[in-house]
Amino acid sequence: MSLAAAPFTSLPTPLPAPERTKTRLLELIKRHGPQTAQDLAYKLEVSVPAARRHLCDLQDGGLIESRTERPGGRGRPQHVFALTDQGEASFPKTYSGLCVDVLRHVQQLFGQGAVMQVFDARSAEIAARLQAEVPLSAPLPVRVQAFVRVLCEMGFDAVLEQDGDTWLVSKRNCPNLTVARQFQELCVSELTMYQTLLGVPMTRETRIACGQSTCLYRIGP
Known part of the structure; x- marks a missing residue:
């Protein structure tokens, strides 16, 4: 047997x-x-x-x-x-879970618009801090390259490509993914901040928070 x-x-x-x-x-x-x-x-x-x-x-x-x-x-x-x-x-943290809990309470106590106001205030503060690193007086190619360096320093693992008259920026990591999946206001506010920082139109074509592999941005006309 x-x-x-x-x-x-x-x-x-x-x-x-x-x-x-x-x-x-x-x-x-x-x-x-x-x-x-x-x-x-x-x-x-x-x-x-x-x-x-x-x-x-x-x-x-x-x-x-x-x-x-x-x-x-x-x-x-x-x-x-x-x-x-x-x-x-290097030790486990639960910052993202805490952030989601706080935002949920903000939403319940003060309404949907309050969450957007929180993200917009955060974005305005970040944009003001980064403006010296991405000066509007610099030529657009210089601004875009500086912008991608800033994104990498913030943990987004960004890469830059040129597609004709436009620039493509791919963020291959989202350090705020837990929050972004539950509050799309974060991504909306970040897009507005990026346009303010660069001083040119920008569209987002893909989002990691929606299950895609990158957040892809198109910069230019």
Whole structure:
């Protein structure tokens, strides 16, 4: 009698030991606040030089920073390691869910138009901040290229192409996708902001929030 082979379930590949140690170091700093190399080595049960090597790697990667603090506000200054903003961002966050909840309450309390007013105020503030980087006095090709650089810095992974007399800008990532899927006002407001920033007409032909692979914008006549 033959026996059926048991189904094989692949297990996730474990992190290499050095990476596991770095992850544990980040978790310890996250949970307990700024720590000395000695404290971290003790908690990890590794030597201080070994802990320092991993800390240097994390510091080179921009995940932690070193600074001097007095424990409890007094005593001798200590050299400690703390998370940077990039290090904080490596831990799970629920900002998008919180944003959607807040906007839903704004809509319920003040009406549909209130959400649009919130997005328009945000867009006006962003446009004012970016105007120096995309000056209206510059020629259109220069403005468009600067505009795409700004989009990339904002996390949109944008690319630029020319199609005859028009420019095509493709945003291949939407860092605000959770919000954009539930509040199309965000995309409407962003389009208005882009036109204000560039000072020329612009149309949007595709949207990631609608299930397409990119947000495609056509700039020009």
